[in-house]
Amino acid sequence: MRLEGRDLVAGYEERTVLDGLSVAVPPGRFTVIIGPNACGKSTLLRTLGRLLKPRGGSVLLDGAVLHDLPPREVAQRLGVLPQAPLVPEGVTVADLVARGRQPHQRWWQQWSPGDQAAVAAALADADIAELAARPVEELSGGQRQRVWIAMALAQQTEALLLDEPTTYLDLAHQVEVLRLLERLRDGGRTVVAVLHELNQAARHADHVIAMKDGRVVATGAPHEVVTEQLMTDVFGLACAVVTCPLTGAPLVIPRP
Amino acid sequence: MRGAAKRGGYLLLGVLVLLAAVAASLTIGSRPIPLGEALDALLHPSAGEAALIVRELRVPRTLVGLEVGAALAVAGVLMQALTRNPLAEARVLGISAGAATGVVAAIAFFGVASLAGWIWFGLAGAALAGALVFLVAARTRDGSGPVSLALSGAAIDAGLGAVIYGILSIDAATFEQYRFWVVGSIAGRTPAMAGQMAPFLAIGLVLAVVTARGLDALALGDDAARGLGHRIQRVRLLAAVAAIVLTGAAVALAGPIAFVGLAVPHAARALVGAAHRWVLPLSALLGAALLLLADVLGRVISPPGEVAAGVVTALVGAPVLLWLVRRARTVTA
Structure with missing residues (x-):
């Protein structure tokens, strides 16, 4: 699955956030978008995920213009987990994950064995099978995040786009989610996530897209993008980059 | 899927409760007419007094009760979903006020x-009030989202309320008729009348x-709904049209009956969970x-007179709603 944006212009009301941005998502890899607050990371992800219609340029999915494709067809190929989805009152984990099957169903269609299998697999992959009957409201933040990811997994798409999937989670749960995303990548999926934590991006991503002021500043492998010069430029903060003693990945440390 | 048998059981229970009602x-x-005699009057039309009461009075009344009750409850589910507001019902989208304004205008200006x-x-x-509320909301940045729908509905409701009471306060003769509706x-x-409303109910x-x-x-948020492949403006438009048609027909036929549209969806969700393919049919049944039960209660509560079903639902409704509020608090705590 090839996903790319060409000359994208996008924003909200009068405010233009992305102004002529082009970017390509490498297939089958774990791509992380980084950048300071309000630089357009979420806007880019929402535009790539068909949640936001670009004013100019186009998003191409395997060469076809994304926003011209039927939304249901896109949802069968591209799963999107937005930043703050809502939990309906009283919904159980299994019910919520089952909603990920919607792109594969029609309103007259009943629940099929295929749907059942996809939900079971998603629950297992996200490691929440034992929570299936629990109300989502009762779960911890980390468990909830895995429920949302499971819903996106039940959609059975080749690509998965996630907007800050680790926000509000403690460190252990953040790592848990990132490892889950790595496993999905290992299973052949294309994964794109917006992350705030640079060291996690450097450690877990195959491909990093660094943004600033609605533009892509640099793209490439973590060790190519997460450098002292680039991080200082992008975040406006003097920092050092050392090599992580455990993984060899770049490690960003703000200078005192 | 998990619990389908249990939910199906609740639907069956709903059917039984409805049959009893x-x-x-x-x-x-x-x-009072024994059940056997009533059924006999339905199946074998005869000229007896009991048969006449059943066919001419109780059957139409029961049919209208079925239609209005189901329509109000389903419309309540739709409006609560559209506004993501558990307290939404016919008043919230200005539909009740629109119907009331139509009736007042019919009496005061057209001599109906x-x-x-x-x-x-x-x-x-x-229909006019509902369409106005939806169109105003659709032009906001929110795009007929929950907040703009609720706000424009509240504004129309207040404005039409002023018109209604303005007319009624200077026109006692109109009020004398209006109060029956x-x-x-x-x-x-x-x-x-039951026949006239049936197509609207079916469409809704x-x-x-x-x-x-x-x-x-949509319950998961606008972005999540888009991500699942829905055209959310179209979903909202269709659901709003359904809510307007159902509420409009029900309120026009029976007057603004409180509480059914508010409480039944809550009860249905408590039984079968949040999925609308279960909540909608169970709400219609309940x-x-x-x-019907409120209407029956109203017939026997103060003989020889009758208390209107709308009064009974409001009287019974208040304590039940308080109970629901208490329950909701314990869930979120």
Whole structure:
């Protein structure tokens, strides 16, 4: 699955956030978008995920213009987990994950064995099978995040786009989610996530897209993008980059 | 899927409760008629007094009760989903006020003196008010989202309320007729009226079923619904049209009956969970049953007179709503 944006212009009301941005998502890899607050990371992800219609340029999915494709067809190929989805009152984990099957169903269609299998697999992959009957409201933040990811997994798409999937989670749960995303990548999926934590991006991503002021500043492998010069430029903060003693990945440390 | 048998059981229970309510509505009243005799009157038309009461009075009343109760409950589900507001019901989208304005206008300006005539004015008023609320909301940045729908509905409701009370306060003769409609009742309705409302009910129910999955998705937020492949403006438009048609027809026919649209969806969700393909049919069953039972209660509560169903639902409704509020608090805590 090839996903790319060409000359994208996008924003909200009068405010233009992305102004002529082009970017390509490498297939089958774990791509992380980084950048300071309000630089357009979420806007880019929402535009790539068909949640936001670009004013100019186009998003191409395997060469076809994304926003011209039927939304249901896109949802069968591209799963999107937005930043703050809502939990309906009283919904159980299994019910919520089952909603990920919607792109594969029609309103007259009943629940099929295929749907059942996809939900079971998603629950297992996200490691929440034992929570299936629990109300989502009762779960911890980390468990909830895995429920949302499971819903996106039940959609059975080749690509998965996630907007800050680790926000509000403690460190252990953040790592848990990132490892889950790595496993999905290992299973052949294309994964794109917006992350705030640079060291996690450097450690877990195959491909990093660094943004600033609605533009892509640099793209490439973590060790190519997460450098002292680039991080200082992008975040406006003097920092050092050392090599992580455990993984060899770049490690960003703000200078005192 | 998990729990389908249990949910199906609740639906079956809903059917049984509704059948019991229908039986009660056919048999109980100032002239009690045994169930066997009532059924006999239905199947073998005869000229006896009991048969006449059943066919001419109780059957139309029961049919209207079924229609209005189901319509109000389903519309309540739709409006609560559209506004993501558990307290949404006919008033929230200005539909009740629209129907009331239509009826007041029919009496005050067009000299329409019968219920059969008011119905069409009520329906037109409800449709106009509902459409206005939706169009105003659709032009906001929120794009007919929950907040803009609720706000423009509240504004229209308040504005029309001022118009209604303005007219009524200077026109006592209109008020004298209006009060029979506004109390909310299903007594004295004819088979023709029940027939006139049936197509509106059918359209509303079909649209509700078509949008059920879209509403499930919208409950997760606009972006999540888009991500699941829905055209969210279309889902909202269809659900709003269904809510307007159902509420408009029900309110025009029976007056603004409180509480059914508010409480039945809560009860249904408590039983079968949040998925609309279960909540909608169970709400239709329970809404119809609730209104019939309220009507039956109103017939026997203060003989020889009758208390209107709308009064009974409000009286019974208040404590039940308080109970729901308490329950909701314990869930979120």
